Amino acid sequence: MTTGPRKGQERSPTARPGRPRAHGINLERTPVSLTLIRPDDWHVHLRDEALLRAVLPDTVRRFARAIVMPNLKSPVRTVAEARAYRERILAARPAGSAFEPLMTLYLTDNTPVAEIERARASGFVHGVKYYPAGATTHSDFGVTDIGRCDDALAAMEALSLPLLVHGEVTDSAVDVFDREAVFIDRILQRIVARFPNLKIVLEHVTTRDGVEFVMAAPATVAATLTAHHLLLNRNAMFHGGIRPHAYCLPVLKRERHREALVAAAISGSPKFFLGTDSAPHVRRTKEAACGCAGVYTAHAGIELYAEVFKAAGALAKLEGFASLHGPAFYGLAANRERITLIEESWPVAAAIDLAPAGMDDTLVPFRAGESVGFRIAEVGV
Ligand SMILES: NC(=O)N[C@@H](CC(=O)O)C(=O)O
Numbered sequence: 001m002t003t004g005p006r007k008g009q010e011r012s013p014t015a016r017p018g019r020p021r022a023h024g025i026n027l028e029r030t031p032v033s034l035t036l037i038r039p040d041d042w043h044v045h046l047r048d049e050a051l052l053r054a055v056l057p058d059t060v061r062r063f064a065r066a067i068v069m070p071n072l073k074s075p076v077r078t079v080a081e082a083r084a085y086r087e088r089i090l091a092a093r094p095a096g097s098a099f100e101p102l103m104t105l106y107l108t109d110n111t112p113v114a115e116i117e118r119a120r121a122s123g124f125v126h127g128v129k130y131y132p133a134g135a136t137t138h139s140d141f142g143v144t145d146i147g148r149c150d151d152a153l154a155a156m157e158a159l160s161l162p163l164l165v166h167g168e169v170t171d172s173a174v175d176v177f178d179r180e181a182v183f184i185d186r187i188l189q190r191i192v193a194r195f196p197n198l199k200i201v202l203e204h205v206t207t208r209d210g211v212e213f214v215m216a217a218p219a220t221v222a223a224t225l226t227a228h229h230l231l232l233n234r235n236a237m238f239h240g241g242i243r244p245h246a247y248c249l250p251v252l253k254r255e256r257h258r259e260a261l262v263a264a265a266i267s268g269s270p271k272f273f274l275g276t277d278s279a280p281h282v283r284r285t286k287e288a289a290c291g292c293a294g295v296y297t298a299h300a301g302i303e304l305y306a307e308v309f310k311a312a313g314a315l316a317k318l319e320g321f322a323s324l325h326g327p328a329f330y331g332l333a334a335n336r337e338r339i340t341l342i343e344e345s346w347p348v349a350a351a352i353d354l355a356p357a358g359m360d361d362t363l364v365p366f367r368a369g370e371s372v373g374f375r376i377a378e379v380g381v
């Protein structure tokens with residue numbers, strides 16, 4: 001990774017970032033530019049049909065590859081369904097794009113071992129997603145009791161196919177803010193102990209408890225971190241009134257948890273990598289008496305992380321987190337292209353019109369009507 005002043009804005013020999021130049025022009029705002037190996041998104045929801053076509057360009061512009069979550073209305077439970085979904089994604093790519101969707105299967109109580117074997121043999125299925133039934137969007141077909149999945153997990157362990165976990169219990173007696181920590185205690189610890197060679201990703205980790213668990217666990221256990229959980233604490237859901245666009249699952253947590261997430265992201269540990277969990281829901285379903293969970297961040301999917309790392313004084317750690325740790329965990333090569341980001345503010349639209357995609361609604365992106373502090377200058381070799 002290289003960092004430096006922005007191209008075309010050469011520093012004078014005497015100038016240093018943050019200091020005034022000899023003739024008095026304040027360089028404190030000299031934009032930072034940084035060039036990274038092109039990142040991947042290790043957790044994204046691309047949806048299907050018109051919404052897929054509307055959101056895919058945002059992911060494709062930034063990321064070379066993405067782990068595509070299988071929670072469609074009718075979930076992706078078989079390799080045949082994953083192949084068909086992959087074809088639809090490939091067909092929806094903008095012209096000239098080489099974006100590679102990394103497909104996943106949706107684990108159920110009855111996923112047969114043969115399906116796991118087919119998944120491994122396919123070459124395009126890279127993980128199996130475990131949604132506790134009822135935990136989140138489109139999880140109705142999810143696992144009711146992980147004890148029923150022993151054979152599938154054993155096959156995944158043997159074949160080195162990672163288990164991707166939405167780590168929340170669904171027990172209504174458990175406070176919604178505690179569901180991740182309780183899941184770790186009741187379920188995840190046992191999976192790790194029973195299947196010591198199973199690769200596990202604790203998706204969208206949101207708590208200090210989760211970070212500590214992953215840090216202390218064997219190298220087989222990793223976690224993705226979303227930009228919104230790194231940027232916001234739970235106050236954001238109630239800022240001046242109820243804010244449905246800040247509602248996601250796992251729900252935002254207290255500041256002390258956010259701080260632990262940032263520390264994990266910038267730690268340099270290969271166990272933590274980028275997963276936006278960009279989860280588009282149309283406005284009508286977000287701004288409702290019972291609004292859907294999910295935040296749309298794909299439109300600024302790398303830029304928001306750059307903000308986090310910059311604010312933490314750790315831009316030099318961004319490349320590992322965004323571009324190296326994920327491929328290493330999944331046993332894939334890092335990308336060859338590079339991406340250059342510039343610290344320069346740009347306005348985010350108040351809403352993304354979905355009419356051109358044939359939908360009578362809009363999508364409200366993260367930071368709608370506000371701004372993002374980094375932009376992409378270049379994607380290339
Ligand atoms: N994160 C969310 O709040 N929602 C995701 C599902 C998920 O990742 O849990 C979605 O598909 O909408």
Ligand SMILES: [Zn+2]
Nearest residue numbers: 136166249250
């Ligand atoms: Zn989830």
Ligand SMILES: [Zn+2]
Nearest residue numbers: 045069277279
């Ligand atoms: Zn998700």
